[in-house]
Amino acid sequence: MLLCIDTGNTNTVFALWDGDEFLCTFRCATEWQRTADQYFVWWSTLLHHNKIEAQIDEVIISSTVPRVVFNLRVMADRYFNTRPYVIGKADCLLPISPRVDAGTQVGPDRLANATAAFDRHGGDVVVVDFGTATNFDVVAHDGAYVGGVIAPGINLSLEALHQAAAALPHVDITKPQTVIGTNTVACIQSGIFWGYVGLINGLCERIKGEYDRPMKVVGTGGLAPLFSSGYALFDTIEDDLTMHGLTVIHRYNKDQNN
Numbered sequence: 001m002l003l004c005i006d007t008g009n010t011n012t013v014f015a016l017w018d019g020d021e022f023l024c025t026f027r028c029a030t031e032w033q034r035t036a037d038q039y040f041v042w043w044s045t046l047l048h049h050n051k052i053e054a055q056i057d058e059v060i061i062s063s064t065v066p067r068v069v070f071n072l073r074v075m076a077d078r079y080f081n082t083r084p085y086v087i088g089k090a091d092c093l094l095p096i097s098p099r100v101d102a103g104t105q106v107g108p109d110r111l112a113n114a115t116a117a118f119d120r121h122g123g124d125v126v127v128v129d130f131g132t133a134t135n136f137d138v139v140a141h142d143g144a145y146v147g148g149v150i151a152p153g154i155n156l157s158l159e160a161l162h163q164a165a166a167a168l169p170h171v172d173i174t175k176p177q178t179v180i181g182t183n184t185v186a187c188i189q190s191g192i193f194w195g196y197v198g199l200i201n202g203l204c205e206r207i208k209g210e211y212d213r214p215m216k217v218v219g220t221g222g223l224a225p226l227f228s229s230g231y232a233l234f235d236t237i238e239d240d241l242t243m244h245g246l247t248v249i250h251r252y253n254k255d256q257n258n
């Protein structure tokens, strides 16, 4: 079985792939201090609790935080006796190389998203991924990642308002009924929710305007469902897009090495 690890700047997700489907998905906070042993205790406790028999013999990692990779490698070696594939490293091949400025390091999560979007939709796609950042990944007709947009993430924007303005509380993001808020919390929720609706809409329209073929828009990441109803922002929402990309990249590397 394949253990897929997606480390973002906020959260790290472990998902177990049996070749056909994900058997489980567990999430912890990303902390670079976390050791190989800590990961394994956390993971095996949750497997035990969920009565899942995992026979892991392979590991693939996407990490937007370089410092955590060392301990994840130690975990793969110590507990699963395997050398992991790490997206972005020379010995992890990509089905299609990104077309970006020379010297640019594309985020591994964006490369995984692009691979998954091509596998499922055949290219000409914009992926909108709501994580620590809200990023837009443009996938060309041939499946290459060709660039995109990085905007501040929703929770980051909420936190920034709270941090910088003494009178603004921390609020949870929900959809407000009206745009004009009649109390502080409602005003902030409106700024974030309707602000992001405008941002997503506006950026997708501009991306489509710069691109020479019709495009699909795929939403992914924890907050994508918030924007699912009514605004026609996305053609589909796929919450497992990054993880799916990890399984496709892993399969590709196995095929190349056989």
Ligand SMILES: Nc1ncnc2c1ncn2[C@@H]1O[C@H](COP(=O)(O)OP(=O)(O)OP(=O)(O)O)[C@@H](O)[C@H]1O
Residues within 6 Å of the ligand: 007, 008, 009, 010, 011, 012, 130, 131, 132, 133, 155, 172, 173, 174, 220, 221, 222, 223
């Ligand atoms: N209504 C909500 N309000 C605030 N946060 C939410 C809400 N719904 C989901 N989330 C958050 O979304 C997160 C899942 O999103 P996702 O994994 O895509 O990104 P992330 O973990 O925040 O960022 P990264 O992947 O960059 O680390 C969960 O941690 C959850 O706390």
Ligand SMILES: CC(C)(CO)[C@@H](O)C(=O)NCCC(=O)O
Residues within 6 Å of the ligand: 008, 009, 064, 105, 106, 107, 108, 109, 110, 131, 132, 133, 135, 150
């Ligand atoms: C944009 C983020 C933070 C989104 O997780 C990540 O993909 C990243 O660190 N990227 C590196 C820069 C780039 O992709 O152009």
Ligand SMILES: [K+]
Residues within 6 Å of the ligand: 008, 109, 130, 131, 221, 242
């Ligand atoms: K993510």
